[in-house]
Amino acid sequence: MPYPTDRKYTKEHEWIQVNGNSATVGITDYAQESLGDIVFVETPKVGAELAAGKTFGTVESVKAVSDLFAPASGTVTEVNADLATSPEKVNKDPHGSWMVRMTLKNPGELDALLSAADYEKFVAEEAGH
């Protein structure tokens, strides 16, 4: 699956799509593939403060528990309630199944994240190990 070029990526396998001062966050195809069948998504409540690089939620597959790391700092404005009942949508459409929307505190933080091309290289190396 190609990685969309309209967003940035973390080495912890989240994507973040920026739109002005707000952003949408999810996990990558590589992440869903490594986890396997996703059965549980736990996200913070609207209003929660996220700090870049810190955990803000959990994704669980049948066999594994994995933390979600915030790609940037900011305030949660919306959570994807759909994933509470249909977490498997993350497997089917990882780049469309967003987890939270947020307002960005410091958009400059995004500069440190990976482009689609760099992320693709990064996961190719990771998969090779």
Next chain:
Amino acid sequence: MSSVEAPAVRKTALNAVHRQMGAKMVEFNGWDMPVEYPASIGCGIINEHMAVRTGVGIFDVSHMGDIRLAGPQALAAAQHISMNDASKLAVDQAQYSALLYPQGTFVDDVIVHRLGEDEYLLVINAGTREKDFNWVRDNTRQFDCAVENLSDDYTQIAIQGPKAVNLLQKLTDANLSAVKFYWVTRGRLCGLDDILMGRTGYTAEDGFEIYIPADESTSARVWYAILDAGKEFGVVPCGLGARNTLRLEGKLPLYGHEISDTINVWEAGLDRFCKMEKPEFIGREALEKAKSAGIKRTLVGLEMVERGIARDGYKVLDDAGREIGYVTSGSPAPFLKKNIALAYVPVEHSAVGTKLKVEVRNQGVEAVVVPTPFYRRPKKTA
């Protein structure tokens, strides 16, 4: 005295096949094993699990070990080292049993097969292969009985599910419908003569486990022949992920989790496989004492009431939030569509219906004690 030691990371003869099929590989008890096969071929833990419950799935279980006891005193040796009554076995019959320490705790659980008048095959766990073999050898020296480690001689494939018998019958001349659960037969399979096929498994489903020569080309040929013959039944290859969720739904114990060298037979609830009427076996004396003293903790089944998944090692809390026990195995149950767990708790908290909590990420999540096994396969109507 020489002991058998485990090499670093081991591979079964089907390792290249798993990789070729795109399996996700993990290290399990020193073995490089498939945990699940890719979604692109209709797999993934949930699909693999459902295939075994409703159709058929196949597993490479060659990491399991095999110990052969043979000689005039093979029965006496088997009786001395195992807790079930091997004297009840007819030739070609098998039983679930366990090897115990003198303390009444577990060396391992095993399936004892009687292959001949004076010949028994113990099938043991991967992670305990060397420990088990050394233990069996050391504890049977007084008997006129040869102990052989055949673990590397076989590729063992499990064919599991309600359609397993139909699938395997296409590949063998043995009359499989005549083989009862926990009995074995021998026959020609995929052009190989005298292949051992046992109606056993670790999925709480009907099925067979076959033992073929461990060379790579024979192993691969038979693996693909089974997948090919199973197409009409929707067969899928299954990894250790589904093997674990299947055995958990059926409350089948896993060494290092529900049973270990610190847990005794009564705590584990395996009373019906432990024959105290046998005059002697290792562990018997301690178990006698433990029985009259009474047990303090017991293995229970939990079903999560609130949203949350119990995982291995999580703490179990009472209704008031005090830590009282721990989860031995916990997972979403794909067929039952519930989050279930096995846990050790004090006897006074073990009654069905007792409300407990499991600590998930520092929060007590409500659970309730439920009857086990969580899943029991439907009885055949024929």
